[in-house]
Amino acid sequence: MNVYDKLKELGITLPPVATPAAAYVPYVQTGNLVFLSGHIAKKDGKPWVGQFGKTMATEEGQAAARAVAIDLMGTLHAAVGDLNRVKRLVKVMSLVNSSADFTEHHLVTNGASELLGQVFGEKGAHARSAFGVAQIPLGACVEIELIAELA
Numbered sequence: 001m002n003v004y005d006k007l008k009e010l011g012i013t014l015p016p017v018a019t020p021a022a023a024y025v026p027y028v029q030t031g032n033l034v035f036l037s038g039h040i041a042k043k044d045g046k047p048w049v050g051q052f053g054k055t056m057a058t059e060e061g062q063a064a065a066r067a068v069a070i071d072l073m074g075t076l077h078a079a080v081g082d083l084n085r086v087k088r089l090v091k092v093m094s095l096v097n098s099s100a101d102f103t104e105h106h107l108v109t110n111g112a113s114e115l116l117g118q119v120f121g122e123k124g125a126h127a128r129s130a131f132g133v134a135q136i137p138l139g140a141c142v143e144i145e146l147i148a149e150l151a
Contacts, residue, residue, distance in 0.1 A: 003083040006119050007073075014074040021137065027079040032087070032150045034079050038095070039071045040140035047138040052108065053099030056141055061104075062111030065094065068144045069112035073119065076148055087151040089116055089126040095143040098132040105130040112144055 007014065017026050020037070027036045041048035041064035048064045050056035056064075077083050094109035096102075109130040117124040126146075136143045 001121070003086070003119060010115075010118065012070055012073075012119075014077050015071055017075050017078045018071065026075050029079060029150075033090070034076065034148045034150060036072055036075050036079070036146045036148070038093075038143040038145040039068050039075065040136060040138060041065070041068050041142040042071065042140075043067070047140045048142070049139040050141040051097045051099060052104070052132075052141065053102030058104045058107050061096065061108035061141060064142045065108055065111030065113075065144065066115050068142055069115045072112075072144060072146050073116075076146070080148075080150060083120075085150050086120060086123055086148050088149045089120060089124050089146065090149050091147040092116070092126050092128045093145050094128070094130040095133045095136055096130060097134075097136045097139070097141050102132060105132045108142060109144070 020026060024037050027034055052061055092113060096105040096108050098105065113128060
């Protein structure tokens, strides 16, 4: 299935690339690999602020991670021009703003991983790391980066 048809079926409109908040670029391509910089969770256009284990529950985190995945796909589209060129999503790294006793980072990150799998099918199955961190820029609850291979 065409990636854009799947996005339409899911009711997803890809956003434009966000302007970097510091000294970096949104993506870099080297050979057939595209590295996307970390994207923070946003809600209503502003950082989705919170900390798991204190002010947020896992289910809300899954929605935040899903929102990040949509932003990542928007950036990937801008980087490569056509998401159907993606041969494979290689790696996802997720940083979850959490208290020391929160242990469901992997479940929060599933919000992004499951959506990427829905959109890209087998090409969306990726290696992954999910870390708990003491803080993320702007107080965001989740930050995710992605590496993709192009055909």
